[in-house]
Amino acid sequence: MAGAPDDASxxxxxxxxLRTRIPLTGAMQVRVREACRARVVLAAPLAxxxxxxxxxxxxxxxxxxxxxxxxLLRVRLRGDGRAANVVIRRSTIDYAAAVTGELxxxxxxxxxxxxxxxxxxxxxxxxARLEVESRLExxxxxxxxxxxxxxxxxxxxxx
Amino acid sequence: MAGAPDDASxxxxxxxxLRTRIPLTGAMQVRVREACRARVVLAAPLAxxxxxxxxxxxxxxxxxxxxxxxxLLRVRLRGDGRAANVVIRRSTIDYAAAVTGELxxxxxxxxxxxxxxxxxxxxxxxxARLEVESRLExxxxxxxxxxxxxxxxxxxxxx
Numbered sequence: 001m002a003g004a005p006d007d008a009s010x011x012x013x014x015x016x017x018l019r020t021r022i023p024l025t026g027a028m029q030v031r032v033r034e035a036c037r038a039r040v041v042l043a044a045p046l047a048x049x050x051x052x053x054x055x056x057x058x059x060x061x062x063x064x065x066x067x068x069x070x071x072l073l074r075v076r077l078r079g080d081g082r083a084a085n086v087v088i089r090r091s092t093i094d095y096a097a098a099v100t101g102e103l104x105x106x107x108x109x110x111x112x113x114x115x116x117x118x119x120x121x122x123x124x125x126x127x128a129r130l131e132v133e134s135r136l137e138x139x140x141x142x143x144x145x146x147x148x149x150x151x152x153x154x155x156x157x158x159x
Numbered sequence: 160m161a162g163a164p165d166d167a168s169x170x171x172x173x174x175x176x177l178r179t180r181i182p183l184t185g186a187m188q189v190r191v192r193e194a195c196r197a198r199v200v201l202a203a204p205l206a207x208x209x210x211x212x213x214x215x216x217x218x219x220x221x222x223x224x225x226x227x228x229x230x231l232l233r234v235r236l237r238g239d240g241r242a243a244n245v246v247i248r249r250s251t252i253d254y255a256a257a258v259t260g261e262l263x264x265x266x267x268x269x270x271x272x273x274x275x276x277x278x279x280x281x282x283x284x285x286x287a288r289l290e291v292e293s294r295l296e297x298x299x300x301x302x303x304x305x306x307x308x309x310x311x312x313x314x315x316x317x318x
Binding site: 017021022023024027028047048049050051052053057058059060062063064066067070085087088089090091092093094095098 | 176180181182183186187206207208209210211212216217218219221222223225226229244246247248249250251252253254257
């Protein structure tokens with residue numbers, strides 16, 4: 001199980017990966033605050049993600065929430081030493097309140113039984129469906145709730 | 160009813176508005192291809208919106224689909240001379256296939272009865288809920304379907 005130093009290096013690795021492979025995360029100025037099996041926290045300043053009403057652009061909210069959930073799955077797969085791709089199939093976002101400052105997306109996942117079942121399906125069939133939630137947090141409370149359906153695809157599988 | 164020249168100037172105005180007020184649309188290189196009451200078409204090249212698998216980043220797909228729907232409502236409100244804000248409340252996206260080239264989001268709306276009812280509610284109550292759909296089109300077919308719940312808020316209303 002990863003300790004604090006590994007979590008820090010996982011966060012650095014994830015941020016570099018996002019910035020290199022998904023250039024829009026650079027334009028959004030996405031930072032990885034935490035990246036471990038149980039929790040990923042991504043942040044982005046308001047300025048590059050602002051809209052016409054001086055609050056966070058809904059597209060940036062959607063992108064950051066999606067990235068947080070996707071990143072948590074990637075961190076877990078890497079932790080398990082599994083080469084699998086993570087693809088989004090469906091997402092729903094409830095926008096409860098405008099984000100008026102820094103954007104912060106949190107994805108938490110601690111259901112190890114559900115994870116083990118997904119990994120077993122991935123092994124057996126080369127693919128597994130998994131639902132993950134994330135949220136945008138403001139000092140005043142939750143501004144948006146994301147629910148995503150992802151598919152894990154074995155990188156070597158025939159799908 | 161707007162003719163072709165007005166539609167062209169509406170497209171130019173919308174693109175300038177997006178680029179000025181929502182800076183991420185500049186990073187995404189969003190272009191307004193069409194902007195009239197019945198249809199908004201937005202496009203963006205793959206390069207600034209690419210992901211680690213060399214297809215379109217899900218966050219860019221979500222952002223462009225959201226913008227297309229939001230833009231159609233803005234075009235209609237401006238056409239009616241109404242000063243109202245358009246706020247997203249809920250969105251669902253089904254990702255059917257990867258986008259492998261230019262991103263193109265299309266929002267079509269032709270239900271004038273539903274529009275008139277929304278405008279009547281906006282007049283009477285200062286706010287009105289409206290559901291709008293958009294889609295990401297690829298040469299091979301529809302790559303993603305967006306369903307959004309928006310709220311129109313009278314700019315001068317007490318809400």
